[in-house]
Amino acid sequence: MSRPEHTAPPEIFYNETEASKYTNNSRIVSIQNEMSYRALELLALPEGEPAFVLDIGCGSGLSGEVLDEEGHFWVGLDISDSMLEVAKEREVDGDLFLQDIGQGLGYRPGTFDGAISISVLQWLCNADKTVNNPRARLKRFFSTLYSALARGARAIFQFYPENPDQIEMIISSAMRAGFTGGLVVDFPNSAKAKKYYLCLFAGFKDNAGSSPALPKALGEGDETPGHITYGSNRIRERRKGKEQRKPVKDKNWVLRKKELNRTRGKEVPADSKYTARKRKIKF
């Protein structure tokens, strides 16, 4: 499939026709829903407590509806007017903002208990105007996001990286802004179901020493039967003891060789009790 971010900037690509797909196309809706639920699962908000969540690139509010269902209050940002129009028609509960996330977010420190973003980050990697520098925009976005999140909050980004360089650029920008965490790849062996989730942690709530572990990806490890595990260490055969080692050229071998050379008429020393004996070690 062609990459939409190569065709036009997001505020132009997501026009009315494109935006209407996000309500009328059941396949798009179901995929968006699935990814939103997975992102929410990775967000690991406390069970049963309504939270204040930021939805970055909320679009028509499909991911917002998932947040509504879970009882969270949310704020959604998007750069496309048409997508926000669709969201308004759907009467989503969250607050909508027309915003370019590459210009940074303006929220007071510690505002949000978490942030999710579905299929957005790859848009930031493109320079649509000469003044847009992807690295600078990523840096501004991540640093303002970091301060807008409460300590210990998480931010989950589902995105479609174009190449490994993009992944590297995005992760290094996030780490420089102060986030910890990393990439979770669901179904890494499947071409279609493979999904990238960037899981970022904004500081630590309780104990600075114990950094939260990266969530486990789906569809890898024990779940797939018959797979090969690659360990970091090669298993070496245990060395045998000295007494177990048998020299190849033992006394019989030497005697046989001498006998052979005698039959060939060569000059061979006589056999004695010293034949094929190890010499004393002398320094």
Place this chain on the structure above:
Amino acid sequence: MRLITHNMLQCHAKGCDPSQSYPLELKEVQLESLDAEYSEDFIRRLIPKLDWNVLVHTAFALGVAELPKELPDVQDEAFLRKVHQVALETRVKEAQMVCNGCGHVYPIKDGVPNMLLQDNEV
């Protein structure tokens, strides 16, 4: 935009004085009210996050409700319901949000604030 979000929002233009960038002043306001599910737990956790003075001032200026100037020590249900009504059930439909630091005007149209900046403000 609900008032809870206004309470969190500040100007993000480059070079804007951080001491002046919060709160954004609301002008030419049209309000509407909406229903939101009341969650005592959420409101209790929300109150320490709010800038109380700003919320009191905004609610008073917009004529939504009169909140106590100081945060009361005993927070009964009537008080929490009032905070809920102000923060989550009051929505700004049309307005001009003005930053006192750099003077940038963020227009709010049909409940959606336009937070886009010019290239020289980034």
